[in-house]
Amino acid sequence: MVSIKIAGTVDDSIVDGEGYRFTIFTQGCPHNCPGCHNPNTHAADGGVTVDIDTLFAKICQNPLLSGVTFSGGEPFLQAGALAALAEKIHTRPLLDITTYTGYTLEQLTAMHDSDVTHLLAATDILIDGPFLQEKRDLSLIFRGSSNQRIIDMNATREKGCIVLKNFD
DSSP states (O other): OOEEEEEEEEEEESSSSSSSEEEEEESOOSOOOTTOSOGGGOOTTOSEEEEHHHHHHHHHTOTTOOEEEEESSOGGGGHHHHHHHHHHHTTSTTOEEEEEOSSOHHHHHHTOOHHHHHHHHHOSEEEESOOOGGGBOTTSSSOSBTTOEEEEHHHHHHHTSOOBOOOO
């Protein structure tokens, strides 16, 4: 049984990525960004432990979903379990994975961690970079500060260089 520690879920989000999404807020975050909108997810000893099969069954109950978003906390602290869940999700037609992280893609790649690599491989859209209060911009779609990037991971893998997704 593979499980993850979560702060909670939202069954029907339209603000955590493109389309109608099931969002999982992971528990635990080392970044502690000033102004974070999810400070309750920072403590590693908070939240509840949930089996990924239970989450997957809940996701499968909603035929209207476009995808699933891993948010935080910091999802890459639980990369192995989330990668396993993402693999299950990708067996469902038309469901994609968006992953938020306070790390940059370059930092994640430099970790040379197989679980991190596995989650990156299972991610379709990566929203990377810490929230920076001095770069806060409420007009941005799917992110809170202008330093954060929306990376199309499928195009990035195909082209061999970072490809940003543009929603404008």
